[in-house]
Amino acid sequence: MSHHLVETIDLCFSYPDSPPALNGVSLRITHGESVAVVGGNGAGKSTLLLHLNGLLTPSSGQVRVGDIPVTPKTVARVRESVGMVFQQAEDQLFMPTVREDVAFGPLNMGLPPEEIRRRVEQALRNVHAEALADKMTHHLSGGEKRAVSIATVLSMSPDILVLDEPSANLDPASRRTLISLLRQFTHTKIIATHDLDMVMDLCTRCIVMKDGSILADAPVPDIFADRSLLEEARLEQPLSYLLMRQERQRNNSGAS
Numbered sequence: 001m002s003h004h005l006v007e008t009i010d011l012c013f014s015y016p017d018s019p020p021a022l023n024g025v026s027l028r029i030t031h032g033e034s035v036a037v038v039g040g041n042g043a044g045k046s047t048l049l050l051h052l053n054g055l056l057t058p059s060s061g062q063v064r065v066g067d068i069p070v071t072p073k074t075v076a077r078v079r080e081s082v083g084m085v086f087q088q089a090e091d092q093l094f095m096p097t098v099r100e101d102v103a104f105g106p107l108n109m110g111l112p113p114e115e116i117r118r119r120v121e122q123a124l125r126n127v128h129a130e131a132l133a134d135k136m137t138h139h140l141s142g143g144e145k146r147a148v149s150i151a152t153v154l155s156m157s158p159d160i161l162v163l164d165e166p167s168a169n170l171d172p173a174s175r176r177t178l179i180s181l182l183r184q185f186t187h188t189k190i191i192a193t194h195d196l197d198m199v200m201d202l203c204t205r206c207i208v209m210k211d212g213s214i215l216a217d218a219p220v221p222d223i224f225a226d227r228s229l230l231e232e233a234r235l236e237q238p239l240s241y242l243l244m245r246q247e248r249q250r251n252n253s254g255a256s
C-alpha cells in the first residue's frame, strides 16, 4: 500500500431495521497520526471503526486505505494493513492457546513457519506476554486478554492499528502498561474510547462523534478546551487536561 492513509468519504450505514448509525462521515487520517474517536454511548464510534477494515460494508459512501477502496474483493489485503483490536477480547481470541491465537493471522497470510514463529515471539515480547504463550486463552485475566488481543494484531505487522475501547475494564496498572505499549507503536493509531485521560496521554487529534456524524475534528487540547462542545457530545474535561491547564496558569503567573 503506497501510503497508509485512511479515508472515509460520505460514509453512511444503517443496521437492519434501524435508523442510520453513520450519517455521512468524511475523514482523512495520515501515516503516523494518533487519533481518538470519542462521543457518548451510541454515537457511532464502533460502527465507524468496523468499516475501516471491512467488517461492515457501507450503505453508501466509501472507505479507502492507501489507494485501495475497501470492498469484499480487497478486504483480505486491507486487513493485512489495518489491524483491529475489538472491544470484547472474546471476539478476538478463539483458538485454544495464546500461541495459536497470535499465530493465526500470520498463518492466514501464508507466511513460512519460521517467519510465523519469529512474529509470534516478537508480538508476545512487545506486549510483555511471552510467559503466557502456552496458556489457554480462556484462562487469562482481563488485562492479559487485552495484551494478547493486541499481540494477535501486531503479529500481522499492521501499518494502522484500530482499537475499540482498549482501556475498558483494566485495573490502573494494566491500563498504564497498555498506554506505554501503545505509545511504542509508532505507526497510525485510531482509538475509540471513553477514557479521555488516555486520549491526553496518547493522541494528538480528536474526532468527536454524535448521532452518527462528526461534531468536531481538531487537535486534542482544542477539543478539551471547548466545554460546550464536550457537553453537547455528552463528554467532560478529563482530569489530566484540567491539571495541565492549572500547571500552565501557575507557570504563566510565576513568569509575569
Ligand SMILES: Nc1ncnc2c1ncn2[C@@H]1O[C@H](COP(=O)(O)OP(=O)(O)OP(=O)(O)O)[C@@H](O)[C@H]1O
Binding pocket: 015, 016, 018, 021, 039, 040, 041, 042, 043, 044, 045, 046, 047, 048
Ligand atoms: N448490531 C446492531 N444492530 C442494530 N443496531 C446497532 C447494532 N450495533 C450498534 N447499533 C446501533 O448503532 C448506533 C451506534 O452504535 P455504536 O456501537 O457504533 O456506538 P458507540 O459510539 O460505539 O457506542 P458505545 O460508546 O456505547 O460503545 C447505536 O444507536 C446502536 O444502538
